Amino acid sequence: MELRHIRYFLAVAREGNFTRAAARIGIGQPPLSQQIRDLENEIGTALFHRVPHGAELTEAGMAFLEVVAQFPDLAERAIRAAQRAGRGEVGSIRVGFTASAAFSPSVPRVFRDFRRSYPGVEMTLEEANSAQLVAGLRDERLDAVFLRQDTIAGDGIRLHVISSEPMVLVLPSGHPAAQREKVALSELRDEALILTPRAVGPTHYDKVVTACRDAGFEPQMGQIAPQLGSVINFVAAELGFSLVPKPMTQLQAKGVAYREIEGEVPIAQLSLAYRSNDISIALRNFVSRTLVAHRQPRIDE
Structure with missing residues (x-):
């Protein structure tokens, strides 16, 4: 039994006439009659009484109609569901940052635009450090992550650098250097440098340390902060200074001053x-929209 048999049966049942039903579905009356006979033979009982002016449902036909009446609509719904899934409009995606x-x-703009464009896709967000995010990708707890690294060791992970942002100094607001708009990194050679552990953010750690060395000094490591937000708070407590990506200047904390770096500026990617x-x-759609938003080639280009 095929779906077309159901459609033919429903057409005859609704029209009560083979000729009108054939015209309705766009085939000849003899082929339609043969298809109905094939269906009845497969079921093993008559579905219609052939009467002089048309066709009437038998009791078996009425029972059959009650069950199959929704089949075409269900088939259309199934087709639309498959098409939506094929376009990545349903499903789920887990994103870390x-x-x-x-x-x-x-x-945040990528998150917002993706939700608006694919409301049927459930997006789960998770904040963690870089090491945890990479681990989440490898053990398949996360599908995509935003992080401050330009390389990832090992195979199986694809990485796109989507933007480059200058770093800025974070100083206690009472520090003498904070009174100027730009500060040379070398002026802070005798100050404690506050960083997150290299294990949780190796790229950021290495870039900051390298920037200090390029400025002519070996940094004096101060308090270790569990995350960049804590770095800001430790600087506010006058425990030292640090460097952070410029977008973090949105985190306004009392007792902290953000200042541009004079001379060569390290870049956070x-x-x-x-x-x-x-x-x-769904993931391919998310990645492609992210790359387009950052003026990068799509993954299929």
Whole structure:
């Protein structure tokens, strides 16, 4: 039994006449009659009484009609559901991000635009440090992540650098250097440097340390902060200074001053990473929209 048999049966049942039913569905009356006979033979009982002016449902036909009346609508719904899934308009996606990435204006915008464009896709967001995000990708707890790394060791992870942002100094507001708009990094050679552990954010850690060395001094490591938000708070407590991506200046904390770096400015890169073997259409849509929003080539180009 095929769906076309159901459609033919319903046409005859609704029209009560083989000729009108054939005209309605666009086939000849003899082929329609043969298809109904084939259906009756498969079921093993007559579905219609053939009468002089048309066709009437038998009791078996009425019982059959009660069950199959919704089949064409169900089939259409199934087709539309499959088409939506094929376009990535349903499903789920789990996205991670670092605290500093969340301050980059483009990241919240990507989340907002994706939700508006794909309301049927459930998007779950998770904030964590870079090491946790990479681990989440590898063990498939996360589908895509925004983080401050330009490389990821090992195979299986694809990474796109989507933007580059200058770093700025974070100083206690009472520090003498905070009275100027720009500060040379070398002026802070005798100050304690506050950073997150290298294990949780190796790229940021290395770039800050390298910037200090390029400025002519080995940094004096001060208090270790669990995340960049804590770095800001520790600077406010006058425990030292630090460098953060410029978007973090949105985090206004009492006792903190953000200042531009005089001379060569280290760059913080924002990247999107995901598993290279992930074939989810929802993920491909998310990645493509993110790259387009950052004027990067789509993943299928």
